[in-house]
Amino acid sequence: xxxxxxxxxxFQAKIDAEEKIEPRDWMPDxxxxxxxxxxxxxxxxxxxxxxxxxxxxxxxxxLRSKLILLAKIQDEAGHGLYLYSACETLxxxxxxxxxxxxTGKAKYSSIFxxxxxxxxxIGAVGWLVDGAAIVNQVSLQRTSYGPYARAMVRxxxxxxxxxxxxxxxxxxxxxxxPEQKAMAQDALNRWWWPSIMMFGPHDADSAHxxxxxxxxxxxxSNDELRQRFIDKTVQQAEVIGLTIPDPKLKWNEQRGxxxxxxxxxxxxxxxxxxxxxxxxxxxxxHKRVHDEGAWVREAAxxxxxxxxxxxxxxx
Amino acid sequence: MNKNDNQGPLWEVFIQSKSGLxxxxxxxxxxxxxxxxLQNARDLYTRRNEGTSIWVVLSxxxxxxxxxxxEELFDPMNDKIYRHPTFYTMPEGAKHI
Numbered sequence: 001x002x003x004x005x006x007x008x009x010x011f012q013a014k015i016d017a018e019e020k021i022e023p024r025d026w027m028p029d030x031x032x033x034x035x036x037x038x039x040x041x042x043x044x045x046x047x048x049x050x051x052x053x054x055x056x057x058x059x060x061x062x063l064r065s066k067l068i069l070l071a072k073i074q075d076e077a078g079h080g081l082y083l084y085s086a087c088e089t090l091x092x093x094x095x096x097x098x099x100x101x102x103t104g105k106a107k108y109s110s111i112f113x114x115x116x117x118x119x120x121x122i123g124a125v126g127w128l129v130d131g132a133a134i135v136n137q138v139s140l141q142r143t144s145y146g147p148y149a150r151a152m153v154r155x156x157x158x159x160x161x162x163x164x165x166x167x168x169x170x171x172x173x174x175x176x177x178p179e180q181k182a183m184a185q186d187a188l189n190r191w192w193w194p195s196i197m198m199f200g201p202h203d204a205d206s207a208h209x210x211x212x213x214x215x216x217x218x219x220x221s222n223d224e225l226r227q228r229f230i231d232k233t234v235q236q237a238e239v240i241g242l243t244i245p246d247p248k249l250k251w252n253e254q255r256g257x258x259x260x261x262x263x264x265x266x267x268x269x270x271x272x273x274x275x276x277x278x279x280x281x282x283x284x285x286h287k288r289v290h291d292e293g294a295w296v297r298e299a300a301x302x303x304x305x306x307x308x309x310x311x312x313x314x315x
Numbered sequence: 316m317n318k319n320d321n322q323g324p325l326w327e328v329f330i331q332s333k334s335g336l337x338x339x340x341x342x343x344x345x346x347x348x349x350x351x352x353l354q355n356a357r358d359l360y361t362r363r364n365e366g367t368s369i370w371v372v373l374s375x376x377x378x379x380x381x382x383x384x385x386e387e388l389f390d391p392m393n394d395k396i397y398r399h400p401t402f403y404t405m406p407e408g409a410k411h412i
Contacts, residue, residue, distance in 0.1 A: 024381060304348040
């Protein structure tokens with residue numbers, strides 16, 4: 001027991017000194033579990049997030065926008081892979097992670113359970129959803145687990161193109177015909193609240209927060225990050241002449257921040273618990289594609305074994 | 316490779332960002348063989364011209380020191396400051412040394 005306490009003290013001292021924890025370092029089981037939960041959820045979100053955007057590849061309004069959308073979705077796949085690798089350094093296999101996703105044991109960000117109904121939604125996803133993700137990910141570049149922090153640095157470098165392409169789409173529509181502007185406003189109306197829910201419950205109600213902050217897995221609280229996102233997004237909406245759908249949104253001189261209206265946590269919980277508009281579709285699609293790809297994995301294994309046998313025979 | 320693990324072994328990816336510079340660890344990936352590892356590394360880690368050359372190495376082939384041995388391995392160097400050029404006092408007026 002004393003030995004374990006010493007390990008824990010040394011571990012916490014390292015974190016307090018802003019040193020990174022690396023895969024082979026001693027760490028409390030709870031820290032490992034917490035990280036596996038958070039990183040895998042993050043990885044699954046990147047991968048599931050390809051679906052609402054993929055919905056518009058064949059219908060992108062120009063070759064330019066199609067190329068950009070393809071590149072963006074390819075990035076999301078890459079981000080998922082960086083994160084799965086980071087998660088695997090904690091001793092969990094890729095297969096196990098996918099299995100947890102398929103059985104519902106692991107979650108992904110609720111935002112991807114909303115549909116992308118119009119082209120403006122692709123703009124709103126880039127501007128708001130990626131924008132919110134960036135605020136969170138910039139903060140996570142300083143997370144205490146080395147492989148996770150390094151994946152975040154790489155992801156942040158790539159992600160800012162995503163937000164800019166989304167905002168460009170919104171700006172074009174907002175400055176277009178009245179119908180186009182209405183389409184942009186409609187997308188903002190539907191994506192605003194789910195986007196600010198992405199930061200999770202208020203600090204007082206957040207189940208995993210206290211431990212995560214102590215261990216510096218999370219560096220800033222849900223509410224701090226949410227506030228930062230709102231503060232910078234309001235001005236961007238004004239510039240392109242769109243209205244954020246929150247009548248209570250108001251600059252608070254005293255706080256130096258925007259005040260905002262009540263978030264509908266009932267909706268948040270409904271979507272998390274599987275009752276969002278697209279939960280079933282997203283998961284079924286992922287499972288189906290994974291199953292349909294089984295022959296590729298089998299063929300690749302067979303080929304690798306054959307090559308190995310050939311080499312051994314030649315040696 | 317066990318039956319449930321059908322993702323292939325893990326590889327570590329090292330990228331040289333410019334010719335002449337050292338290779339730097341970029342991350343890891345799964346692949347069935349070395350050709351696939353190189354292809355995947357290119358798709359995954361160099362989508363924005365990050366590299367001029369790539370190394371891939373099977374993760375299990377890497378021998379790593381244990382963090383617990385850090386003291387034993389590295390502390391003996393602490394008292395050998397004479398290995399640094401700033402340790403030495405140069406005569407006044409000597410140039411280019």
